[in-house]
Amino acid sequence: MTKLDSRIAAITDRIIERSKPSRRRYLDLMRDQAEVGMTRPRLSCGNFAHGFAAAGEDKDAIRHLRGPNLGIVTSFNDMLSAHQPYERYPAQMKLFAREVGATAQVAGGVPAMCDGVTQGQPGMDLSLFSRDVIALSTAISLSHGMFDGIAMLGICDKIVPGLLIGALRFGHLPALLVPGGPMPSGLANKEKQRVRQAFAKGEATKAELLEAEAASYHGAGTCTFYGTANSNQMMMELMGLHVPGAAFALPGTGLRQQLTRAAVHRLAALAVDKRRPLAEAVDERAIVNAAVGLLATGGSTNHAIHIPAIARAAGIRIDWTDIDELSAAVPLIARVYPNGVGDVNDFHAAGGMAFVTDTLLEAGLLHGDLAAPGADDFAAFATNPRLDGDALVWDETKASKDLALLRHAHDPFLPDGGMKLVSGNLGRAIFKLSAVAKERWTIEAPAAVFEDQDSVVTAFKEGRLDRDVVVVVRFQGPRANGMPELHKLTPPLGVLQDKGFNVALVTDGRMSGASGKVPAAIHCCPEALNDGPLAHVVDGDIVRLCGHSGELDVKADLATRPRAAVPPPALGTGRELFGFMRATADDAEHGGSAMLHAMESAL
Template sequence: MTDPRIMAVTERIIERSRPTRRRYLDLIAQEADHGLRRPRLSCGNFAHGFAAAEGDKPAIKAISGPNIGIVTAYNDMLSAHQPYGRYPEQIKIFAREVGATAQVAGGVPAMCDGVTQGQDGMDLSLFSRDNIAMGTAIALSHGMFDAIAMLGICDKIVPGLLIGALRFGHLPALLIPAGPMPTGIANKEKQRVRQLFAEGKVGRDELLASESASYHSPGTCTFYGTANSNQMMMELMGLHVPGAAFIHPNTPLRTQLTRHAVHRLAALAKGSQRPLGHVIDERSIVNAAVGLLATGGSTNHQIHLPAIARAAGIVIDWEDFDTLSGAVPLIARVYPNGSGDVNGFHEAGGIAFVTNELLGAGLLHGDVLTAGGDSLAEHGATPMLEGEVLSWKSITTSGDDTMLRPVAAPFMVDGGMRLLNGNLGRAVIKTSAVDPSRWTIEAEARVFSDQQSVLAAFQAGELERDVIVVVRFQGPRANGMPELHKLTPALGVLQDRGFRVALLTDGRMSGASGKVPAAIHCSPEALGGGPLARLRDGDRVRMSADDGVIEVIGVDLATREPVAAPPYPMGTGRELFALMRTTCDTAERGASAMLAAMDVESAIGAAMVPV
């Protein structure tokens, strides 16, 4: 039986979403009945679609079986996506085994936030999600496909693929992962060297050697950031083959899981079963949020999950996250919330253990429709090979209680993500990696408008005190809402020196948000006169996860004029994203220009329909 607190949030989301969800379901029903499909293409259209299909041309021409559209985010610079290079060839072979065919429908960009972190390119990062969504829609617009295989793992890429694919939600769909790289140096050691570099105690050569020992081979980075949080959410939304998330690339087990996913997609397409737009519903969105909270996942999904939900006509907000966080215990500690990485997490029981625990406690909706298996309960098992036979083993006990614990004995009684409200706006804070003694910080503010100025002040010794570092004009409309993870080592050094330090920003932190308390995604953002634009150096700010408060003390902000915003960023292609910056929604609504415009168009269309 589902926990009544989970049910209350779900029912609130259902009621709030009723008109938009109805419009979405009507859209995909119309697409299923009358939309573009192979049998409806003209001969000229159709011939173009299979002209280069080589050995699959007769089967596609005869419509003798389902044709799977592959949308790939492959590139060989991004370690997580490098293994995808050979996947289309494999998928085509696996499809033929079950009387199906497959074609690469299109490719979408995949940028690495690890490469762009703290660089100009990071300003493109969040809006690359909209670009990926539109690229996915372009790929699928040809009407040649009966199912969707999405090849993507990392931060904005999975949300972008899903948002685009949801416009074709009458088709079945799965994400096919490639898995994490093997464990490199210990994460704590990597963190130690970063802080030494920030202090000037080691040089670039030592830092590069450390980073290269951490990020060292094909596969996803092994810390539990946004990419690996994506994988967990896709499992709990039933959009992976059960247990597929954390199996290493280029192994026999990984190959068999890919094969199983292709066979599964072909079977769903033949029976017109489990379309994506019905697999993703209000309950599955709540399940994703619950999994995120229970495992201490990435703060980026406070933006991405509302955007995914909106693409399916579902409205979820930060108050829903906050309420769910009060009901869901933290049962996993994976770096940066613990010492072990996702490989250790998987070996200890991983997503299978988490799924069983949350289902057993009534914290997940077990009656959701899933695409990767027949029920969510199947995700409570981990895959293995016996010879060449793929099988699954249920995981009901933790193999390492420093990393995974049961719901009855959690690391924390709540999920460690809180909503902050006050005269500085609304923000979110992740407490799961922060010592409780630092959940409330009250100190004078030091206000900056970019990351480099913060680092310069740190190097000059100007932050050697209790301080709340405010970095404003980092919101989606100002500069695309970059992650500010580059500040983490410097702020960590200050905290280790005994100062009470916090970060307050309208920007994002990485999925690697760690031990320094950070109130992020502050909304309304500074650009346009938000409260952060009225803060001054020396203002006393109180930031409390204990009380859910973010406020400036003893100041009437309404009496102050906002400071002028910096010029819009230029170079590195950022000017090409001006339309997205100037038209996007708030962080709480998903920070998407595309979805904001789509909502307006949909509302206008609904108003024009005769009653």
């Protein structure tokens, strides 16, 4: 194995040292749960009988403790393309479990909302906090004490982090995520983007826009751009929480079914041997691997929020300074839409996660000594699965089949990961350099200040933004309105940029891995509602955003300014139900969670 790069080692060591007290408390709790926590043998007869009353042909095996019983936590719904394939998984997984002397039960379900459906709509204000709800739902599902291992069925934006955060409270058990795969490629992403911008300019009808969107999002599976959902799958592979190569096999294929079967067999074996519990698997090395993969592949900026949150659930402290320094050490080796032309299916065909894992291991940029639940040896994640007849086999993948999309670490697209921490008198924020042409990494222009994205769109349509401008959208943080994604802004700001204007976005809201092209300082901390600097910016202030130097500054004395009036909380679409979460949420750099601080206080 190649020696670990000294920069990666140093950052990992710093995270380990910083995390020692909280990590120790977490591991002590998990050891206690393993020794005296709820399990089938410790349930009273009445409790236990309730647990197997409707178990059908598995009833006798569960009752007499013949083999491990796996708890399935599912995010199935058939409105969302990515989660629709999970409908048949539990029945299949029960059959696969019986093949190895195990049983499986659906422990419970979690909600799965789609930012693609709620983009720019009131429901988006619930999106980030749905991660906490999913974590809580996962904990409720597993609280019955009936299970020896955890199979998590989830794939999209907040669902995977939420499942993992919840499952980590049962980290004394082994666990795997079981993905569903991406939908087949549809309308080319560049064409979809062209139609969106044409619609923003009034040059395409709504019917034409809907036709393009329906041709892009057309079947079962995740959306094929490299956004948060597909970044999730990449990270789970590099944390060892899948069986090798499971991320991007298409739904409804024999290969996908055999990968699910392999996951069930693997999880049952871990449960029998009481090996590689989730608490040990998700350690500082695994968290660093996730961050390295995110940077190397140009993944979603949403994970600058999710990685710290997942880490905290395991007692680990990672911040944006760590991610920024990792970015300086990790080369960009993938160009997947929106950072390139090809989609995730093209990425997978070019070598995919097996190639990424192999080249990053060869360059010493990954921890290859993980206690990965998905395989005995982490090197197995440098292989791609295929079917040989009915048998599942894995092949080494050491060459890229498309150098325009996927390159070796020694010959990257960029020498760094392209996710930059920018800071200054406007706070700390994330700038995804890898999505932006280098000549646009520095923007200095007058501010145009807004309190919501609809006001930006209106100003754009009225021609008030036809100039060099830094669009500031504030009161979009976790405490203000739940930190919605501002994806609605991408087409109009892209149009302004195409007109030749110097344009940038600065916001305490979110943008996703589906966003790019326009320079953006996002997730600003502290958020405006917490009297962050953005609350004191006014129209015309000169704002400077520089990806080269890491600057995020305004040329004004903000201390002499009153804070802008805070917009009233929005009502309707259930948003009022989440007021208690907004009131206690952490900032984005700490994970944007309403739950984790309370959890830590209890330890």
